[in-house]
Amino acid sequence: MTDSKITLSQELVDAAKDAYNKAYAPYSHFHVGAAALTTKGTIVKGCNVENASYGLTVCAERNCISNAVINGETQFSLIVIYTEQEQLTPPCGACRQVISEFFKGDAPVVALNHKNQQKVWTVSELLPDAFTPQQLLDA
Numbered sequence: 797m798t799d800s801k802i803t804l805s806q807e808l809v810d811a812a813k814d815a816y817n818k819a820y821a822p823y824s825h826f827h828v829g830a831a832a833l834t835t836k837g838t839i840v841k842g843c844n845v846e847n848a849s850y851g852l853t854v855c856a857e858r859n860c861i862s863n864a865v866i867n868g869e870t871q872f873s874l875i876v877i878y879t880e881q882e883q884l885t886p887p888c889g890a891c892r893q894v895i896s897e898f899f900k901g902d903a904p905v906v907a908l909n910h911k912n913q914q915k916v917w918t919v920s921e922l923l924p925d926a927f928t929p930q931q932l933l934d935a
């Protein structure tokens with residue numbers, strides 16, 4: 797984690813907040829919105845979607861990425877994870893793995909809250925020595 801903050805465009809912050817407001821979280825009541833910037837400069841978003849069978853819940857970050865992939869976007873330069881919690885929300889382990897698939901190791905992952913507080917990590921800080929498509933090349 798670095799102490800330096802990232803200047804986020806209003807459009808990106810608004811997308812993350814909009815996603816947050818769409819979260820389907822009737823079980824945990826923990827709403828999460830994610831917005832990612834593609835390397836082409838477009839913005840994609842996703843919210844967490846829970847399920848009565850709890851284990852099928854999908855996090856905001858993975859829904860954001862899947863939403864982009866279906867629209868032909870697979871390269872990203874930054875992701876914002878927005879919550880309205882005092883404690884900033886880092887991505888869970890599963891999301892770190894999925895983020896590693898599509899983001900470069902030095903891409904910033906920004907946790908943001910309603911007080912405009914931020915925590916910033918790089919993808920490789922969150923998941924060092926990630927299993928990547930590179931490993932499959934020797935198969």
Ligand SMILES: O=c1ccn([C@H]2C[C@H](O)[C@@H](CO)O2)c(=O)[nH]1
Nearest residue numbers: 824826828844855856886887888
């Ligand atoms: O980084 C995270 C962590 C948790 N959640 C969701 C999953 C679940 O719906 C709720 C509580 O874990 O928050 C996310 O969307 N992203």
